[in-house]
Amino acid sequence: FKEYIERKGSKDWSFRTPEGNPNYSKIFSPAFIYNQINGGRDNGSLISDAMRVIVEMGAAPWETMPYNSADYRTRPSQAAIDAASKYKAKEFLRVKTTDITEVKAQLAEGKPVVAGVLVYENFFNLKGNQIYKEGLGKTYGGHAIAIVGYDDSKNAVKFINSWGTDWDDQGYGYIDYRWFIRICQG
Incomplete structure (x- = not known):
């Protein structure tokens, strides 16, 4: 999609x-x-x-x-x-999002990965390829993102947000692997 x-x-x-x-x-x-x-x-x-x-x-x-x-x-x-009705998915499965290897494997198979992450105040202000590495400020609760890739040189998953192209890097962002594991919900 x-x-x-x-x-x-x-x-x-x-x-x-x-x-x-x-x-x-x-x-x-x-x-x-x-x-x-x-x-x-x-x-x-x-x-x-x-x-x-x-x-x-x-x-x-x-x-x-x-x-x-x-x-x-x-x-x-x-x-x-x-x-x-012409565009139904066959199924959806839970992926262990706390296992970066599993997330990478799903992406390598061309399967989309949707994750719920905990959002802190600093998430709103990410700009231009900045990596979300820690939570600073107030906690705002959960937010759904679509994981679209990863970059081992950055130790981060790449995701697309739903807040428009003015957010972070044209609507895309990175979350540090360790932080991703900590903030994933479910």
């Missing part, structure tokens, strides 16, 4: 029309999932609930349910539900 942030990315991204516009039939809607599991409030959700939607209902193309970060209440239309 391509992330919303990637949709907003470079002009050469392969999910674009020949004119360079986003091809919304090939980009999945975060709203389709989030708006069904958030209980009508914009206070986050559980990763397991999101995964269940993808397995049971699928993921709707953006064109059937465009994402608007201010609209977290609109329910999917029947057209979005019908379209999503």
Whole structure:
């Protein structure tokens, strides 16, 4: 599944029309999932609930349910539900996220890894390839991220955040292996 942030990315991204516009039939809607599991409030959700939607209902193309970060209440239309049924996951499995070797193995097999991490105040202020190595300031609770790679030279996992391209390195960040093991939830 391509992330919303990637949709907003470079002009050469392969999910674009020949004119360079986003091809919304090939980009999945975060709203389709989030708006069904958030209980009508914009206070986050559980990763397991999101995964269940993808397995049971699928993921709707953006064109059937465009994402608007201010609209977290609109329910999917029947057209979005019908379209999503074509894009169901077979299953989701728990990975031992406290074992970096297991996380790397899943990534090497081309499998996405979603993690819930504990966020501290300094997480909000990461900039330009800065590595999240420790928690400073107030604790804000859990936050879901998608692990997209790792860099052994940095001793860090690479992840994509959902807060837009102004955050850290165009929406991507790094978490130190040791810190990742400590802050992973579940």
